[in-house]
Amino acid sequence: MKIMEFPGNLYVVAAPSGAGKSSLVKALLELDARLMVSVSHTTRKPRGQEQDGREYWFIPEPAFRAMIAHGDFFEWAEVHGNLYGTSRAAIEARLKAGEDVVLEIDFQGALQIKQLFPMAVLIFILPPSWSELRQRLLRRGEDAGEVIEQRMVNARHEVAQARHFDYIVVNALFETALFDLKTIVHAQRLKYAAQRRSRPAVFDALQLS
Numbered sequence: 635m636k637i638m639e640f641p642g643n644l645y646v647v648a649a650p651s652g653a654g655k656s657s658l659v660k661a662l663l664e665l666d667a668r669l670m671v672s673v674s675h676t677t678r679k680p681r682g683q684e685q686d687g688r689e690y691w692f693i694p695e696p697a698f699r700a701m702i703a704h705g706d707f708f709e710w711a712e713v714h715g716n717l718y719g720t721s722r723a724a725i726e727a728r729l730k731a732g733e734d735v736v737l738e739i740d741f742q743g744a745l746q747i748k749q750l751f752p753m754a755v756l757i758f759i760l761p762p763s764w765s766e767l768r769q770r771l772l773r774r775g776e777d778a779g780e781v782i783e784q785r786m787v788n789a790r791h792e793v794a795q796a797r798h799f800d801y802i803v804v805n806a807l808f809e810t811a812l813f814d815l816k817t818i819v820h821a822q823r824l825k826y827a828a829q830r831r832s833r834p835a836v837f838d839a840l841q842l843s
């Protein structure tokens with residue numbers, strides 16, 4: 635089966651660090667039992683509450699490089715000085731089984747995925763302002779001061795890529811942004827259902843070809 639023919643939908647969510655991507659995707663998953671998030675591999679060290687296999691698969695750089703050499707990744711990128719990648723194993727089987735998958739990855743990975751899988755829906759989350767982005771990074775309290783400053787510098791470059799995405803969601807009020815995300819996921823499901831073999835049961839009931 636070619637990747638274009640996978641019956642599951644693929645959603646890719648990117649954002650500058652601190653914009654609220656992880657919080658929004660977590661809330662979206664709680665509302666939508668058909669969505670699964672893909673667990674990426676990274677060479678970054680785990681933060682306080684993070685667990686191996688839950689937020690990420692935390693692996694040393696030589697192991698990550700070996701996976702690249704074996705062609706194990708759909709995409710990978712260096713972000714804020716660490717390596718991150720989406721393994722084929724993490725998403726291929728699910729998409730083939732008709733499950734919808736969300737990737738929480740950076741813009742470089744998102745653009746690689748769009749090349750491989752043009753039906754992927756690319757969503758970029760923007761913070762309402764630079765000062766609010768800094769506040770959120772500070773409030774989260776997980777990163778050292780110089781790490782936050784590096785992320786603020788990188789954020790300028792990252793948001794410039796938003797124009798290559800299919801949708802932009804501004805995360806000012808959390809509930810509004812969550813509603814926007816839900817709407818995008820729902821609308822894309824309805825759109826793709828009409829284009830694919832995995833069509834809603836009503837198509838058969840109405841004998842639509």
Ligand SMILES: Nc1nc2c(ncn2[C@@H]2O[C@H](COP(=O)(O)OP(=O)(O)O)[C@@H](O)[C@H]2O)c(=O)[nH]1
Pocket residue numbers: 648649650651652656674675678709710711713714718719720738739740741742743744
């Ligand atoms: N290309 C790519 N980027 C990823 C992947 N997993 C995570 N990222 C991105 O790496 C960046 C840093 O993530 P993380 O260290 O968790 O920090 P956070 O964004 O501040 O929570 C974010 O932009 C993530 O979306 C992946 O598998 N591939």
Ligand SMILES: Nc1ncnc2c1ncn2[C@@H]1O[C@H](COP(=O)(O)OP(=O)(O)O)[C@@H](O)[C@H]1O
Pocket residue numbers: 649650651652653654655656657658770771773774805806807808809
């Ligand atoms: N709409 C919002 N208003 C205020 N704070 C928010 C909002 N969305 C997320 N946050 C907070 O901002 C911080 C960064 O969010 P997080 O989801 O970790 O971002 P990301 O995954 O994009 O790095 C967290 O402390 C989170 O609770």
